[in-house]
Amino acid sequence: MGKTIAEKIFEAHTVDTLSGGISVLKLDAVFCHEITTPVAINDLVAKGLDRVFDNTKIKAVVDHVTPSKDSKTAEQAKILRDWARRHDIKDFFDIGNNGVCHALFPENGFSRPGYTIIMGDSHTCTHGAFGAFAAGVGTTDLQVGILKGICTFKTPETIKINVTGKRNKGVYAKDIILSIIKKLSVNGATNKVIEFTGSVIDDMTMEERMTVCNMAIEAGGTVGICYPDETTVDYLWPFIEDEFKTKEMAVKEYAKWKSDDDAKYAQVIEFSIDDVVPVATVGFKPDQVETIESLAGTKVDQVYIGSCTNGRIEDLREAAAVLKGKKVNKFVRAIVSPASPKTYNMALKEGLLEIFDTAGFCVTNPTCGACLGMSNGVLAKGEVCASTTNRNFSGRMGKGGMVHLMSPASAAATAIAGEITLASEDK
Amino acid sequence: MKNFKGKVLFLDRSDINTDEIIPARYLTEVTKIALKPYLLEDLEMEGFNVTTDIEPNSIIVTRDNFGCGSSREHAPWALEMNDINVVIAEGFARIFRQNMYNCGMLAITLDKKSIDKIFEEFSGLDTIIGVDIEKNLIIVSSSDKKSEFTFSISDFDKDLVRAGGWLSYADSKY
Numbered sequence: 001m002g003k004t005i006a007e008k009i010f011e012a013h014t015v016d017t018l019s020g021g022i023s024v025l026k027l028d029a030v031f032c033h034e035i036t037t038p039v040a041i042n043d044l045v046a047k048g049l050d051r052v053f054d055n056t057k058i059k060a061v062v063d064h065v066t067p068s069k070d071s072k073t074a075e076q077a078k079i080l081r082d083w084a085r086r087h088d089i090k091d092f093f094d095i096g097n098n099g100v101c102h103a104l105f106p107e108n109g110f111s112r113p114g115y116t117i118i119m120g121d122s123h124t125c126t127h128g129a130f131g132a133f134a135a136g137v138g139t140t141d142l143q144v145g146i147l148k149g150i151c152t153f154k155t156p157e158t159i160k161i162n163v164t165g166k167r168n169k170g171v172y173a174k175d176i177i178l179s180i181i182k183k184l185s186v187n188g189a190t191n192k193v194i195e196f197t198g199s200v201i202d203d204m205t206m207e208e209r210m211t212v213c214n215m216a217i218e219a220g221g222t223v224g225i226c227y228p229d230e231t232t233v234d235y236l237w238p239f240i241e242d243e244f245k246t247k248e249m250a251v252k253e254y255a256k257w258k259s260d261d262d263a264k265y266a267q268v269i270e271f272s273i274d275d276v277v278p279v280a281t282v283g284f285k286p287d288q289v290e291t292i293e294s295l296a297g298t299k300v301d302q303v304y305i306g307s308c309t310n311g312r313i314e315d316l317r318e319a320a321a322v323l324k325g326k327k328v329n330k331f332v333r334a335i336v337s338p339a340s341p342k343t344y345n346m347a348l349k350e351g352l353l354e355i356f357d358t359a360g361f362c363v364t365n366p367t368c369g370a371c372l373g374m375s376n377g378v379l380a381k382g383e384v385c386a387s388t389t390n391r392n393f394s395g396r397m398g399k400g401g402m403v404h405l406m407s408p409a410s411a412a413a414t415a416i417a418g419e420i421t422l423a424s425e426d427k
Numbered sequence: 428m429k430n431f432k433g434k435v436l437f438l439d440r441s442d443i444n445t446d447e448i449i450p451a452r453y454l455t456e457v458t459k460i461a462l463k464p465y466l467l468e469d470l471e472m473e474g475f476n477v478t479t480d481i482e483p484n485s486i487i488v489t490r491d492n493f494g495c496g497s498s499r500e501h502a503p504w505a506l507e508m509n510d511i512n513v514v515i516a517e518g519f520a521r522i523f524r525q526n527m528y529n530c531g532m533l534a535i536t537l538d539k540k541s542i543d544k545i546f547e548e549f550s551g552l553d554t555i556i557g558v559d560i561e562k563n564l565i566i567v568s569s570s571d572k573k574s575e576f577t578f579s580i581s582d583f584d585k586d587l588v589r590a591g592g593w594l595s596y597a598d599s600k601y
Contacts, residue, residue, distance in 0.1 A: 135522075148601050
């Protein structure tokens with residue numbers, strides 16, 4: 001019997017097997033941010049366990065609230081910063097160099113095919129775009145990861161989603177993953193790996209694959225994962241060129257992280273994008289997805305372009321193409337947060353920030369702030385936001401607020417119109 | 428081991444998410460105890476009153492996909508700080524469930540039929556649930572009724588509960 005990519009990664013990393021099909025896996029990377037890590041640090045210190053398993057495999061960033069907005073968030077950043085200094089964490093990112101973890105870490109080559117990665121953040125599944133088993137965990141798992149470099153996982157069953165077909169005009173990775181989540185439901189993949197395969201995924205850029213894998217958790221998935229290929233190697237090349245003589249050799253080596261043809265799946269779903277059109281969420285669950293067209297006319301108070309789902313350079317290009325020469329509606333607050341310093345600088349050099357600025361957007365520094373209502377763009381009660389983020393829970397961006405998730409192009413068009421609308425070129 | 432017996436808090440809804448269990452605005456706290464007053468603050472649900480319905484030493488009975496959303500362990504901690512150490516549901520989001528056991532708490536999955544039965548027979552009554560993890564038994568009782576349900580739990584999860592959580596277990600074994 002063949003194996004899935006997840007089973008192969010498990011096999012290569014298992015250090016112990018416990019009852020109930022639970023494996024203890026060796027970790028290749030432990031990612032940390034300032035919201036869930038400081039509690040782990042404080043507890044480890046209190047228990048006399050203030051150690052790290054490997055200061056080169058732990059990567060840390062202040063990203064959720066940066067610059068700090070008050071004394072409490074200043075304290076959180078300080079705990080992480082002091083800990084990074086104390087243990088000489090090699091890759092620590094603070095103001096001036098910091099960005100949204102799931103954009104910043106891939107950009108620095110930290111996510112690799114076949115890796116096991118944990119982080120105290122549910123959207124860690126983003127890194128599965130590289131063929132990694134990357135999962136969000138709570139603070140206790142994070143503590144043990146920091147201390148011992150291990151984590152437990154039940155060997156997950158896999159749902160394979162074979163994405164094929166031809167994209168309609170104006171359909172982006174976000175529309176595809178929202179449509180997939182609608183089909184799966186918010187717990188359709190609970191305790192399962194979601195393997196994204198097929199010609200549409202093969203043709204996607206790494207940034208698009210990250211958008212897709214990022215939202216695996218919104219269907220309950222433990223991880224979302226793609227097979228590494230030439231696209232993966234091209235993206236990672238600056239970081240791996242010392243390991244491989246040629247890109248072809250890297251592609252060949254990474255090809256081992258692919259499911260066998262006779263692997264056993266819990267479910268195989270054929271998903272054609274022929275009928276997928278631009279969509280947005282309604283209500284408070286990410287599987288409540290309707291066409292943008294059917295929501296046309298829905299007034300919004302705020303538009304947010306950013307986050308670990310859609311704050312990368314391609315997302316900004318997509319939005320800027322819609323905004324060029326246009327103005328944001330007078331009564332809409334439009335905010336764009338480039339997800340990383342590299343994204344910010346590219347957007348600056350390409351003239352995208354000027355387009356956003358001229359259109360009437362507020363351009364912020366790279367941060368997660370608005371996505372979960374922690375800083376930089378919290379909604380008031382009764383307000384509506386068109387957002388490129390990943391979660392539309394009640395009160396997510398502010399108590400009493402409503403969030404419609406959509407692509408950057410749709411969000412940009414909505415900012416101009418002041419109500420949900422298709423990007424004009426897609427009408 | 429923690430206390431696994433208490434008055435039942437019935438939450439008759441699926442997909443109660445981590446933002447509803449503990450809103451993100453409180454994630455600026457760096458101690459568990461600071462979370463205590465904010466448990467379920469954003470849960471807007473018919474028949475639930477956040478100011479009067481949360482009592483210490485409770486056990487939550489709820490529907491499917493409890494704890495979906497964020498990885499924040501603040502969600503189980505907010506329960507733990509209110510001495511709510513058991514959630515019984517049709518199903519849990521993976522990270523939330525793992526976080527519960529990692530804290531030495533219980534996230535018990537019961538089939539829909541059994542959860543339906545508990546709701547039908549006991550909701551609206553003063554109900555007590557006691558969980559015996561050695562016998563894998565849930566005993567539900569009110570003044571004039573009693574029902575028992577068996578549940579499955581892996582030996583590893585039992586070990587975590589006995590050890591008081593994953594950190595103690597991992598530190599002694601690895």
